[in-house]
Amino acid sequence: MYIVQIASECAPAIKAGGLGDVVYGLSRGLSNQGHNVEIILPKYDCMRYDQIGEMSEAYQDLWVPWNNGSIHCTVLYAEIYGQKCFFIESHSNENFFNRNKIYGDWDDPLRFAFFSKASLEFLLKSGKRPDIIHCHDGQTGLIPVLLYEIYQHQGMGNQRVCYTIHNFKHQSVALRNVLGAAGLGDHLFTDDRLKDNGRHDAINFMKGGIVYANHVTTVSPHHAWEARFSSEGYGLGSTLGVHHEKFSGILNGIDDKFWNPKVDKYLPTNYGIADFELKARNKKALRERLWLRDPDKPTPRPIVAYIGRLDAQKGVDLVLHAIDYALFRSAQFVLLGSPTGNELGRLFGGKKNHFNNNPDVHLELTFNEELSHLVYAGADMMIVPSNYEPCGLTQMISLRYGTVPIVRGVGGLKNTVFDVDYDESIAPEKRNGYVFYQTDHSALDSALGRAIDLWYNNPEDFVELAKQGMRYDYSWKDPAQEYVKVYDKIRVPSAI
Numbered sequence: 001m002y003i004v005q006i007a008s009e010c011a012p013a014i015k016a017g018g019l020g021d022v023v024y025g026l027s028r029g030l031s032n033q034g035h036n037v038e039i040i041l042p043k044y045d046c047m048r049y050d051q052i053g054e055m056s057e058a059y060q061d062l063w064v065p066w067n068n069g070s071i072h073c074t075v076l077y078a079e080i081y082g083q084k085c086f087f088i089e090s091h092s093n094e095n096f097f098n099r100n101k102i103y104g105d106w107d108d109p110l111r112f113a114f115f116s117k118a119s120l121e122f123l124l125k126s127g128k129r130p131d132i133i134h135c136h137d138g139q140t141g142l143i144p145v146l147l148y149e150i151y152q153h154q155g156m157g158n159q160r161v162c163y164t165i166h167n168f169k170h171q172s173v174a175l176r177n178v179l180g181a182a183g184l185g186d187h188l189f190t191d192d193r194l195k196d197n198g199r200h201d202a203i204n205f206m207k208g209g210i211v212y213a214n215h216v217t218t219v220s221p222h223h224a225w226e227a228r229f230s231s232e233g234y235g236l237g238s239t240l241g242v243h244h245e246k247f248s249g250i251l252n253g254i255d256d257k258f259w260n261p262k263v264d265k266y267l268p269t270n271y272g273i274a275d276f277e278l279k280a281r282n283k284k285a286l287r288e289r290l291w292l293r294d295p296d297k298p299t300p301r302p303i304v305a306y307i308g309r310l311d312a313q314k315g316v317d318l319v320l321h322a323i324d325y326a327l328f329r330s331a332q333f334v335l336l337g338s339p340t341g342n343e344l345g346r347l348f349g350g351k352k353n354h355f356n357n358n359p360d361v362h363l364e365l366t367f368n369e370e371l372s373h374l375v376y377a378g379a380d381m382m383i384v385p386s387n388y389e390p391c392g393l394t395q396m397i398s399l400r401y402g403t404v405p406i407v408r409g410v411g412g413l414k415n416t417v418f419d420v421d422y423d424e425s426i427a428p429e430k431r432n433g434y435v436f437y438q439t440d441h442s443a444l445d446s447a448l449g450r451a452i453d454l455w456y457n458n459p460e461d462f463v464e465l466a467k468q469g470m471r472y473d474y475s476w477k478d479p480a481q482e483y484v485k486v487y488d489k490i491r492v493p494s495a496i
């Protein structure tokens, strides 16, 4: 099958969070199964060019209709670790993708509406006719809308769209004049199409994606339920209800090439289940790198970690509390997090100053892919206390690195982590972490406390629990097959 992914991120070259991991990992998973996969991305100035192969011009003069005129673009081609990628470079005065950041500008919806239009124009003009166009999140929600309103009448009548929602909170809501800029008619501004369910003067790209795509997924079965029936649909539950027959949850995977402690190039010492004791060398390296004291002689201490965006979604109050609780229990704490707003930046900046001279805590307030690998390998436990979590990759990566996850039982966390003491739905030898449900401090304390107790009092059992986690296969093998089933269901049967 010929599949084109259209997205705003692709790891490790363009990554603000889990979306980038999924676009790369799913593409490689599908390629491994023999499908022809191409990825279309914006050409940002802030990409990690060291993670991208040599670039060549793929399409020279792409004129993208926009705002009653057209914008000149060049399309470049390069591989990201074996995956075929096309980068749209726009030469417009707005500098759509030269902002030194991926997201965070007032005109984000407009920038990505343009990217969506340019991607389809590129497919049209270059004669590419994929069986499936797979687009992701609010940024590319207009893809199916543009395809069915405009491009199917221009020779793209056989293309079908799968639309995946990674985060319902970021829907790309814009003033309705974006419709005109993109060449879409004002007649789409209705309750059953693009009109936002809350703001009645605005259009909503994600809603458009749900209404127009041939199939819609979110990134875990449990979150599919939450999005429809709880407040986690952020106002789109009713739209999902109308379109429920084409909506499902498919659990993400993690890329088994990038996230594999046996071959991870960023680790000082590689290890697996058979030589698990070597993991300790990464713990030592982590302490050295982050100036934590090495108290293992005479008194050993576990390292508790958090990796992720510092956003209200992630349960930041519990993250902060976990630092205090870990210290109270004589553990060390490492945080690698990128604040998503000024307020959280100030809050965590203050905490960082507060703990500056503490030899048992380190807060690294930046995005650092290389360091994240060392933290996954060097820590003993990983907390994921999210308020909501569509899937969550940190717990899956942690499991693979033998770092025991302590998670709140929501979204995909509920589908992937099984409490060692209490989960009776699964055999004891398959349990892999700790789960709590409430959002108060004592809920986290009780789960993290149980993990720390086991680490101190029954170290052999703790190691066995870590190894049980490592035996889980959360690679893309099965999820990619699930996506192929969806693609097969919606694609136009080949004429042959």
Ligand SMILES: Nc1ncnc2c1ncn2[C@@H]1O[C@H](COP(=O)(O)OP(=O)(O)O[C@H]2O[C@H](CO)[C@@H](O)[C@H](O)[C@H]2O)[C@@H](O)[C@H]1O
Binding pocket: 016, 017, 018, 019, 021, 022, 166, 167, 219, 252, 307, 308, 309, 336, 337, 338, 366, 367, 368, 369, 372, 389, 390, 391, 392, 393, 394, 412
């Ligand atoms: N400061 C930092 N430095 C280095 N690496 C960092 C980092 N902060 C985060 N990362 C990395 O980014 C990824 C984050 O994965 P999450 O599942 O937490 O995604 P996120 O919430 O961004 O995305 C959304 O999309 C994903 C994918 O569908 C869903 O799993 C998730 O639930 C949903 O919220 C991991 O690879 C993590 O290691």
